[in-house]
Amino acid sequence: MHDDPRLRAFADAVIASPHNLVSQRAKDELWERHVLESAALAEILPGPGRLLDVGSGGGLPGMVIALRRPDLQVTLLDSSQKKTTFLADVITELDVDVAVERGRAEDVRSGPLGQSFDIVTARAVAPLGRLLGWTIPFLVPGGLLYAVKGERWREELAEAVGELRTWDAQVMATPPDQPSEDPHQPRVVVLRRGTKVGT
Template sequence: MNGAETDDAIMLPDPLEGDPRLPTYFGDSWAAVESFRRMLVDEGVLRGLVGPREVGRLWERHLLNSAAVVPFLPQTGVIVDLGSGAGLPGVVVAAMRPEAQVVLLEPMERRCSWLLEVVNELGLTNATVTRARAEDVHGSLTADAVTARAVAPLDRLYRWALPLLTSGGVLVALKGGRAADEVQAAGKVGKRLGAGQASIHAAHTIDGVDETTVVRVVREAVRGVR
């Protein structure tokens, strides 16, 4: 099998493409989310944002997975997407929470360039791109909510995300099968930073798509990083 045949075998069509449930699920955000998917299909692999095998499962593994966090987020206020990368979940959140101000926080220049293109192409006037690490903006950027997907284990994520939150702000992290172990391991760090008890949720999107594991924790008190 030559290289071209290998690529064709890897880049299979998305089984959810054309599914009539998708426009219904995304509602008013459908046009933006569908355009975002098309940009990822056209440019994602070339720019190193998604792997070739992910192109055929963008809806289930990435876009619906990202959308699963939205019910856990406030309708308004400032939402920071930590380590935004390709824009998952931040771009989806911005599309689905048009009354919130969404900050796509990303330290890598090439990814920031991509995010700026996406924001401009989709007309997401409620989204801004900030090139920085979380630690760089502690004390200067304050959020009502922080999202994170595939960024770091929860103990590290607490150190980066919790100082960004106001008292009463919420961290919503997409996690995998070891979520409970991460919650337990991060308990002491979270307590030092004012976090309440983390809760683990199985978030549903559409039938036939695996539920997304979401960890939600409220910052109950504002304390310094130690």
């Protein structure tokens, strides 16, 4: 992973971009915290299948997943034109097969992308209650949401009970109580979309 030249090239592109894709602090921690965490997420995803990364921003974790998991058909979704332009440029530069869509999740979820993906990922996008409405509609029945969360994941999950029912989503996995020995392992809440089509 550390020796992956395309991952290094991607990280260099994020840092070199004039578009302020990530904060200065995130730039300082880009490889150790953000790229390696995204790569660790890529390792635990099922496959093959179609994956949508909601709120891709500068490509974390979506671009990293695409680079690490060629068995997944990755689509990156973000509402920012400067970020989607950057992503399109880096996709061409790294010669990786990834689609980029620009739009707000809540606006495009009922369009052609709706109910089209086996997996949806979202990293530091929104609290779970709000995130469910932005992600679950993109999943096929039985599809899985991998939400990378912070330390408040328990509170977010407790507060999202109503939304879980609304979106027919079932909790499949939560972060372990004991921290992982791997410092890059993300905290992931995994949710499964039920079979009620059209919610």
